[in-house]
Structure formats: structure tokens, C-alpha cells
Amino acid sequence: MRKILVGASAAAVLALAGCSSQDSGHSAMTTTTTPSxxxxxxxxxxxxxxQMIPHHQQAVDMAKLVPSRGTDPKVRELATRVQQAQDPEIQQLTDMLKKWNAAPQGMDHGSAGHGGMDTTHLEAAKGTEFDRMWLQMMxxxxxxxxxxxxxxxxxxxxxxAKALAQKIIDAQQAEITEMQAMLK
Incomplete structure (x- = not known):
């Protein structure tokens, strides 16, 4: 009987520990995809x-290259819009992470879910070559x-987060269609 009570007490302590750590948003208990x-x-x-913060930051960095390297006014205007849309989204994502007591990832673009896009050739290009390459990469x-x-x-x-994800899909899918038309 005593062993059963000790075992039950230990289980209760573990269950309580799991509940309190789940509230923090950082414990191993929150590594499942089960919503809390x-x-x-x-x-x-x-x-x-x-992952979206460094992904967006890379897009902003790419957009900042356009004024000094590109020549197409439509590409310049699009680059400005990309930067204006993604800077506030980066802040919103950062605020979400703070609210969830979660640390942002480093700026390792390779782990950000987009294949570690290498912008070396883009940074070396100028004029129409740059504009075309920028559109393809974006x-x-x-x-x-x-x-x-x-x-x-x-x-x-x-x-x-889901509302922001839908906003990103809508805006970026429209920009993809616009960029594909610009490449033609």
C-alpha cells in the first residue's frame, strides 16, 4: 500500500511540474505539436x-541592394514594398516570441527554411542582369x-500567428505573380 501511495505522489508531482512548465512556453513539455x-x-x-524572422530579414537585405544596383523602376518600387511590408512583420514575429518567452534564432539563413540562398552573385551584378537575377531569387x-x-x-x-501566415501567403503570392510577369 505504501509503495502505491509513493508512486501516486511521484506521478502527481510530475504532472504538476509538467503543467507549470507548460505555462512558461519553453519546457520539453511544449515540444509536442499539441496546442496548449x-x-x-x-x-x-x-x-x-x-524561422520567418531571418527569412524576412534576408528579403529586406536583398531589397536594400536594389537602389544601388538595379535599373528597372518597377523592380525598385517592388523592393521598396517588400521592405515596407516585411519590417513590421519582423517586429510582429519578434513580439510574438517575446510573449511566448521564446528566443529568436540567429541570422543563419541556411536554417531558415529557404535553402540558404546565396546572394553573392546578386551582390556582384548590376543593371538589367541584377534586376532579372533579383526577381528570380525573390x-x-x-x-x-x-x-x-x-x-x-x-x-x-x-x-x-495563423493570421500573419495567411497575410504572408496572400501578399507574397500576389508579388510572385507580379514578378513572374515582370520577367516576361
Missing amino acids: VQSGYNTEDVTFAQ IEHHQGAVQMSQTELSKGSSPE
């Missing part, structure tokens, strides 16, 4: 935010963001 009713987010939401980059956002929609649980 109390916290309103899951690990897929955290992963989405952690299409690929946007496709990566759309895929990451689709994963968030299917596996995430945070209404805020």
Missing part, C-alpha cells in the same frame, strides 16, 4: 516565428515563405 489551451500557441507557432524566396506559412496554417495553433 492555456498558452494559445504550440511549438509549430514558435518555429514559424523563429520569387524563390517568396515561395519559401509561402511554404513556411502554409505549414503554420496547418500545424500552428496561435490565431495571431
Whole structure:
């Protein structure tokens, strides 16, 4: 009888420990994709935010190259829009991570879900060659963001993260269509 009570007490302590750590948003207990009713987010939401921040930052960095290297006014205007859209989204994603007590990832673009796009050739190009290369690379980059956002929609649980994912899909899919037309 005593062994059963000790075992039950240990199980109760572990269960309580799991509940308290789940509220923090960082424990091993939150590594499952099961949404937490109390916290309103899951690990897929955290992963989405952690990966989308450096992904968006790379797009902003690419957009900053356009004024000094590109010549097409339409590419310049699009680059400005990309930067204006993604800077506030980076802040929103950062705020989500803070709210969830989750650390952002480093700026390792290779782990950000878009294949570690190498911009070396882009940085060396100028004029029409640059414009064409920028459009091609940004299409690929946007496709990566759309895929990451689709994963968030299917596996995430945070209404805020899912709303942002849908916004990213809508905006970037429209820009992909625009860039494909510009390449023709």
C-alpha cells in the first residue's frame, strides 16, 4: 500500500511540474505539436516565428541592394514594398516570441527554411542582369515563405500567428505573380 501511495505522489508531482512548465512556453513539455489551451500557441507557432524572422530579414537585405544596383523602376518600387511590408512583420514575429518567452534564432539563413540562398552573385551584378537575377531569387524566396506559412496554417495553433501566415501567403503570392510577369 505504501509503495502505491509513493508512486501516486511521484506521478502527481510530475504532472504538476509538467503543467507549470507548460505555462512558461519553453519546457520539453511544449515540444509536442499539441496546442496548449492555456498558452494559445504550440511549438509549430514558435518555429514559424523563429524561422520567418531571418527569412524576412534576408528579403529586406536583398531589397536594400536594389537602389544601388538595379535599373528597372518597377523592380525598385517592388523592393521598396517588400521592405515596407516585411519590417513590421519582423517586429510582429519578434513580439510574438517575446510573449511566448521564446528566443529568436540567429541570422543563419541556411536554417531558415529557404535553402540558404546565396546572394553573392546578386551582390556582384548590376543593371538589367541584377534586376532579372533579383526577381528570380525573390520569387524563390517568396515561395519559401509561402511554404513556411502554409505549414503554420496547418500545424500552428496561435490565431495571431495563423493570421500573419495567411497575410504572408496572400501578399507574397500576389508579388510572385507580379514578378513572374515582370520577367516576361
